Amino acid sequence: MITEFLSFIQENLLMLYALAFAIFLGFELISKVPTVLHTPLMSGANAISGVVIIGAITLIRLSEPDDYLVLVLGVVGVTLGMINVIGGFAVTDRMLQMFNKKK
Amino acid sequence: MITEFLSFIQENLLMLYALAFAIFLGFELISKVPTVLHTPLMSGANAISGVVIIGAITLIRLSEPDDYLVLVLGVVGVTLGMINVIGGFAVTDRMLQMFNKKK
Amino acid sequence: MVTIYNLMYFTGVLGFIVGLQRLGHPATAKKGNLFAAGGMVLAILASFTTPLEGSHGNYLWIFTGLILGTIIGYRAATKVQMTEMPQLVSLFNGLGGACAVLISLIEVLMKGNEGIPVLGLISLLLTLSIGSVAFSGSLVAWAKLDGRLRDKTLVPPYPHIFNLIVLVACVGMIIFLSFDQSLLFPLLMVLMLISLVYGITFVAPIGGADMPVVISLLNSFTGLTAALAGLIYDNQLMLMGGILVGSSGIILTVLMCKAMNRSLGNVLMGAFGSSNSSTTSAGEDHRQAKELSKPDASILLAYSSSVMVVPGYGLAVAQAQRVCKDLDNELSSRGVHLSYAIHPVAGRMPGHMNVLLAEVDVPYEKLMDLDQANEALPNVDVVLVIGANDVVNPSAREDSNSPIYGMPILNVDQAGKVLVLKRSMSPGYAGVQNPLFFNDNTFMLFGDAKASLGELLAEMKTGVLV
Amino acid sequence: MVTIYNLMYFTGVLGFIVGLQRLGHPATAKKGNLFAAGGMVLAILASFTTPLEGSHGNYLWIFTGLILGTIIGYRAATKVQMTEMPQLVSLFNGLGGACAVLISLIEVLMKGNEGIPVLGLISLLLTLSIGSVAFSGSLVAWAKLDGRLRDKTLVPPYPHIFNLIVLVACVGMIIFLSFDQSLLFPLLMVLMLISLVYGITFVAPIGGADMPVVISLLNSFTGLTAALAGLIYDNQLMLMGGILVGSSGIILTVLMCKAMNRSLGNVLMGAFGSSNSSTTSAGEDHRQAKELSKPDASILLAYSSSVMVVPGYGLAVAQAQRVCKDLDNELSSRGVHLSYAIHPVAGRMPGHMNVLLAEVDVPYEKLMDLDQANEALPNVDVVLVIGANDVVNPSAREDSNSPIYGMPILNVDQAGKVLVLKRSMSPGYAGVQNPLFFNDNTFMLFGDAKASLGELLAEMKTGVLV
Numbered sequence A, B: 001m002i003t004e005f006l007s008f009i010q011e012n013l014l015m016l017y018a019l020a021f022a023i024f025l026g027f028e029l030i031s032k033v034p035t036v037l038h039t040p041l042m043s044g045a046n047a048i049s050g051v052v053i054i055g056a057i058t059l060i061r062l063s064e065p066d067d068y069l070v071l072v073l074g075v076v077g078v079t080l081g082m083i084n085v086i087g088g089f090a091v092t093d094r095m096l097q098m099f100n101k102k103k
Numbered sequence C, D: 001m002v003t004i005y006n007l008m009y010f011t012g013v014l015g016f017i018v019g020l021q022r023l024g025h026p027a028t029a030k031k032g033n034l035f036a037a038g039g040m041v042l043a044i045l046a047s048f049t050t051p052l053e054g055s056h057g058n059y060l061w062i063f064t065g066l067i068l069g070t071i072i073g074y075r076a077a078t079k080v081q082m083t084e085m086p087q088l089v090s091l092f093n094g095l096g097g098a099c100a101v102l103i104s105l106i107e108v109l110m111k112g113n114e115g116i117p118v119l120g121l122i123s124l125l126l127t128l129s130i131g132s133v134a135f136s137g138s139l140v141a142w143a144k145l146d147g148r149l150r151d152k153t154l155v156p157p158y159p160h161i162f163n164l165i166v167l168v169a170c171v172g173m174i175i176f177l178s179f180d181q182s183l184l185f186p187l188l189m190v191l192m193l194i195s196l197v198y199g200i201t202f203v204a205p206i207g208g209a210d211m212p213v214v215i216s217l218l219n220s221f222t223g224l225t226a227a228l229a230g231l232i233y234d235n236q237l238m239l240m241g242g243i244l245v246g247s248s249g250i251i252l253t254v255l256m257c258k259a260m261n262r263s264l265g266n267v268l269m270g271a272f273g274s275s276n277s278s279t280t281s282a283g284e285d286h287r288q289a290k291e292l293s294k295p296d297a298s299i300l301l302a303y304s305s306s307v308m309v310v311p312g313y314g315l316a317v318a319q320a321q322r323v324c325k326d327l328d329n330e331l332s333s334r335g336v337h338l339s340y341a342i343h344p345v346a347g348r349m350p351g352h353m354n355v356l357l358a359e360v361d362v363p364y365e366k367l368m369d370l371d372q373a374n375e376a377l378p379n380v381d382v383v384l385v386i387g388a389n390d391v392v393n394p395s396a397r398e399d400s401n402s403p404i405y406g407m408p409i410l411n412v413d414q415a416g417k418v419l420v421l422k423r424s425m426s427p428g429y430a431g432v433q434n435p436l437f438f439n440d441n442t443f444m445l446f447g448d449a450k451a452s453l454g455e456l457l458a459e460m461k462t463g464v465l466v
């Protein structure tokens, strides 16, 4: 399993770089945010984490058209993910209304 | 050439991500630096840009042991690169001495 | 050409990054949200148009889900009260976690009998487990914030030890399953169950007031599951978007704790904030706090030249923002210069006071942040503290034994006079007594904030004082 | 196992990132430099130990280069005067560019006859061209800073048009070569030559005082060549490290311009700063500036209770830091409270004044930044302006037509009295007259800063004033 892991890394070196950069980037992007924005930022990030929905969509596309268990579970997944996405962005937008008055 | 380029991207998607992240990261890392640190930061970044030396080292390793033109040019390259690297870090360190007294 | 779709995903990720970047500055935050949303639209578009080997279409099913989710999500987001936003975010986050759980379940259902390569399996198991934790944990956080769950319910005996055992069990099962897949289906269910339990018992001991921090942490978990799912599907957008959310969620969590002058560990241990520990008043203060009658207080306010309102959690509890604004109007019409001092962690979530005051249209120019307020305070005649406590506690400045020592506070004790509206002498979130209340220039007005403000306003309006 | 070496490279890049991050905060900057250097050591180690197909060793050659470079680089870095650092950095940067040029030349020498795949060739040509620009441009910047090159030499006729043509020629040749390699060798030389010329004519028209900005930009170019070379060798460390330097160099360049209240375009056009445009004094001031005699000035200083020194470019020109410190000692021994106000862009490079004052051991506690100084200024008795001009020019606050309008300045006009040490009434870097000099409470002491300070000190020491 160790060798499997090492060869996985070897094949996916660029992924390693991209991941490390993404982690640093996440840190840097957030590290100097004023306190009032914490809540909308949390909510916006939450909406982004709804990207799992892509997985659910892919699954439905791959399912046999008569495999109703997978299809139904998939639709539930897409629905939940979409609630997260749409609700998340909408809530964030509402929260940010209050900054509208600024300046 | 366009298709060549597109297929290059397709094969190097992760590189594209890594590069984009690195660019953003470079921006974010520097964007809030106080003015006094501009000069040492410039010098430190300059030292890092000495990574080209890796290329010169690789070239020498790949050269035929009797291809003196390549070897000599390579050694000059390594020397110049190393001056950039060592000199750069040393100068940065000296500049930063003045912050030592702080706190 | 697949490249086009991959570039769509790539652009989607750039949208997320630019979005997060913009969300961090008040002036650009709204645009940032749009950038992130645009990235998501691109991503979803790409996900059902990109060529996919073995695709059977099933687009009707997909659209059903998309439309259902859009309607429900949008209605929930627009209907809910501003102050109930945190629990809604928590709920949304839970649903995202549930989506990840479903994905991993289906994936195992579809591929389980063929045997799954070990690295893929580990990703699947982690998605399932972390997704379950995010799901049940978010639900508990939601229930707590929504007042449906008291702080002491659902807490297991010896919570820290209990949780450690559950955690070890989860990890153990994942390791076992990655060596031996023969019992994959039943053990998968067990893993899911244990993870769900862990989510509950992890969040339950933490005080309700700390839920925003917990939600941010769980959000980072959901991001992680998205990234893991991205590994499974070899989808870079999920991978990168998930990691971005994961890491920014973690740092946001830490920042939130810092703003309250606490460490993340301290919050997660439920060390304070949970109601049971809230009476550790440092060595009982035997001095007497002075009360002021409502008529006297209203005269004081009406005839001062500058008043600064310091709202706190009590304003939110009493829902006194409307009457507060009415009082503001009344005083302003009398020529009193009135401003609001917003402490960064007043209330129970970042921006809590801003939300409340924005609801009743207090103009942005009247709001002062901590630094501005502290600069102005020495020249203020009367400070009106409405249901705030910790954020005006001078122990943070003076008493190095106090748990809030070092937290920046509003130095209201430097103003001319201080009026404090609260119901009793009981402490606030941090559970410490407030020496401010015993100062010579501090006067208490006991009672519910909404009621008290109403009385003050009535006094002024009756015209006894013209 | 190649993976190990790849992980070494990976760790090297992490070292660069953490290093840059730390370099951005005064408290951690020294550590940051070490992190970055550590990353580089790892990278170099990896580069000659990693398994390499077709390697012939040649380690002796490599070590020769490494050792030579180390000795020369270290000696240069430790021997040079603090104030000569910018030109040294520029020189180093030029060498880095030259290294990139050599690499691309050798690569073509070794592989040219076999025909190079087009994307690889484009990378090579870009490395060669950008590296050459970085090389010759850095040398010009070095020569200007070192006083070896006057501002108007080497400037081509109609520089902007000339440069545009040269740039188009470069790009054209690269495009042509990527379609037709038959004339690769000769055209390569031509490309290199044109690029070298472009580097010179690009930098030559820009004023010597703006060289720090130019160096930062050229540094970003060198980063780019490193990244391109990384593409050629399929080396992620070079690629990522180069891109990091490239993008952070660009943003640093922009920040430097912003700190001077200018845009990058404005700097590159050589719009001001080059000596020829330095006398656009806004409508000749006909008032008379008052002079003060050296004895009177020394009495004023010796009997004041607080003095604030504002050093500027003139202090550096006159190399007056030592005598300034002596005066500091003398005044301090007389009980005068003395401090230094460091404007962020005083002098000709960021941190210029800090370097000078650190050289003569002025303690850090005596240095005030812009905000601290402006807060303290209304309570200061005497401000001693030593060779500063733009950074104390009130037009930046008051005259919206002034080219420096909007730049934050030191409000020395709010202090009790202002003594200005400079040689004449001629303007500073921005080329605008300074109304401060005509204020009622401003007094001029004409003469070289070092000489003037020496006289002031002598006056005090002669004991006429005890």
Ligand SMILES: NC(=O)c1ccc[n+]([C@@H]2O[C@H](COP(=O)([O-])OP(=O)(O)OC[C@H]3O[C@@H](n4cnc5c(N)ncnc54)[C@H](OP(=O)(O)O)[C@@H]3O)[C@@H](O)[C@H]2O)c1
Binding pocket: C209, C210, C211, C212, C259, C260, C261, C311, C312, C313, C314, C315, C317, C318, C344, C345, C346, C347, C348, C349, C350, C351, C352, C386, C387, C388, C389, C390, C391, C392, C421, C422, C423, C424, C425, C426, C427, C428, C429, C430, C447, C448, C449, C450
């Ligand atoms: N903003 C955030 O992100 C966040 C998140 C979690 C925790 N916190 C913490 O929460 C605290 C916030 O400080 P704070 O000053 O706003 O609140 P606080 O210190 O918690 O005090 C609130 C006060 O309001 C009074 N109150 C409650 N209900 C009331 C009512 N109906 N009418 C009038 N008064 C009422 C309470 O006293 P009575 O019971 O006597 O009325 C209590 O002392 C800080 O310690 C902060 O660290 C903040």
Ligand SMILES: NC(=O)c1ccc[n+]([C@@H]2O[C@H](COP(=O)([O-])OP(=O)(O)OC[C@H]3O[C@@H](n4cnc5c(N)ncnc54)[C@H](OP(=O)(O)O)[C@@H]3O)[C@@H](O)[C@H]2O)c1
Binding pocket: D209, D210, D211, D212, D259, D260, D311, D312, D313, D314, D315, D317, D318, D344, D345, D346, D347, D348, D349, D350, D351, D352, D386, D387, D388, D389, D390, D391, D392, D421, D422, D423, D424, D425, D426, D427, D428, D429, D430, D447, D448, D449, D450
């Ligand atoms: N720090 C940076 O990174 C940087 C980089 C590039 C440009 N700049 C720009 O440079 C300017 C810096 O402002 P500054 O106030 O420090 O300098 P300044 O405005 O350039 O003025 C310097 C003054 O020193 C006087 N001086 C020159 N030699 C002298 C000597 N030997 N003895 C006494 N006085 C002498 C000159 O007047 P006399 O000729 O009458 O003596 C001149 O007016 C700003 O405009 C800034 O934007 C800064």
